[in-house]
Amino acid sequence: MMLVLGVDAGGTSSRAVLSTTDGTVVGRGTAGPGNPTAVGGPAAIRSIGTAISAALGNHDPATVLGGVVGLAGAAALTDPAGFGSALGLTCPIDVVGDAVTAFAAGAAAPSGAVLIAGTGAVAARIENWRIGRTADGLGWLLGDEGSGMWLGLQAVRAAARSFTSGGALVTRIAAHTGARSCDELVLWATRQPPKAFAELAPLVCTSDDPVATRITTEAASRLVATLGELGAPDGPVVLAGSLLTSPTPVRDGVLDRLSPAPTSTSRDPAAGAAWLALRRTLDLDAGSAAHLHRTLLG
């Protein structure tokens, strides 16, 4: 039995999928953050290696024909070519941008576009499984508009602006932050790392306060504008990231604004990476590649 590995290495966790050549998942592993920009190259390689070891279990590493690792900040790796050997593998390991694995986890096509909204937000054209032009992805201070961090920051701004007049959103934010006054909320905000604002996103997405609705509507509008900066995509549009793959008002708003454009939802990016590894390793025709895509990600 010959195998391939797919890895999705993110700022929160690294996940590995081990698949047979007929698309059957035979192992999964999870470990800590694997984004070299966030945690540094050596720590990222350790996390990714831990996730791969867990996915391999008792399988012989020599039976792994190839692997694909999708990660943000691939440019921060000092030796991408030596990535596989650093992980104890002898097979070829390709490193691709996480937008590529997110796209592959939603569509079997070689080209199109992916709109990602999780902690951050970015849109990318995908051209033959490579990242082309991108939009936003500028970080919480300058952009990531419509992302979890953006939603949380807008909610805290709105709450600070109307702290005394109150409302459902203010009550929730006061409870989350422990702030009893506008001044305490301002102080809380200045002491948070930017990612802490993303923790408020679920609270905004599940509130029916009109202010929360205004914020999620604006998030959807900005995400669609970000995607629009890329021009007409040359293939399907894949929605990825927690805000666009789970049933949130942001996802609903994006779908409303994009329809009737053909879109699909990114499923498991690690499985998307495993599918890319199958494609690259097995020299598949289009029909077989689509069949394996349905098997792994359908």
Next chain:
Amino acid sequence: MMLVLGVDAGGTSSRAVLSTTDGTVVGRGTAGPGNPTAVGGPAAIRSIGTAISAALGNHDPATVLGGVVGLAGAAALTDPAGFGSALGLTCPIDVVGDAVTAFAAGAAAPSGAVLIAGTGAVAARIENWRIGRTADGLGWLLGDEGSGMWLGLQAVRAAARSFTSGGALVTRIAAHTGARSCDELVLWATRQPPKAFAELAPLVCTSDDPVATRITTEAASRLVATLGELGAPDGPVVLAGSLLTSPTPVRDGVLDRLSPAPTSTSRDPAAGAAWLALRRTLDLDAGSAAHLHRTLLG
């Protein structure tokens, strides 16, 4: 000859004005930052003391009947009642919010509203020379909408978003920051203290790039909205802060949106403080107070 002192203590500098009881300025002094929140109480007192000493020159401190110090962050002073003695003065020294001196520098009325846009932005109702309800002033992260920091941050955001397509504003921001790419601009932005963004405000205000115009228009609109949160003022509206007292497109935009509301422009806040000191020290009737206001600030 009996004298009064007025001080405007800000985050950038402290300025003192020494006036005779007939409203003639006989001394001025300037020193470093005098905002206790920004630099700490002891450093603020040192700066304010230096400015006062320079204004006093060879005048006998015993001839000073009273003084008013306007500063932001008065709440951070551990001993406001001991403020005067800490400065080596035996006369009564009143500490008031900087919004009060800014208001007094534009109007002789006891009540009204002041809209301040400099490095930060805040609006305050003034009620019998005390600060009533305020709006915004929430700091660069959550608010200060329409301020110098806000203008600079919006300009960097816009430049990052359209770095490759260029334009006059992008060119100016690239020259100011030294960034040769969008990535370098993002990196520059994350390494700046928030106040560094305010240094970009003049560049935004003097650019006729349509993006710059959109940003200054939005700044004016947000400042007017901030003022609007206070409700109808019970007296004149005074415009204060560098963006609203010099000929900027932000000031023009605010005046367009407020007109035909009666507004006046805050002039020298240290002289406004000196006028408040005259009022409090001399027990003036309204006519004499108005006459001294014209003499000091007309």
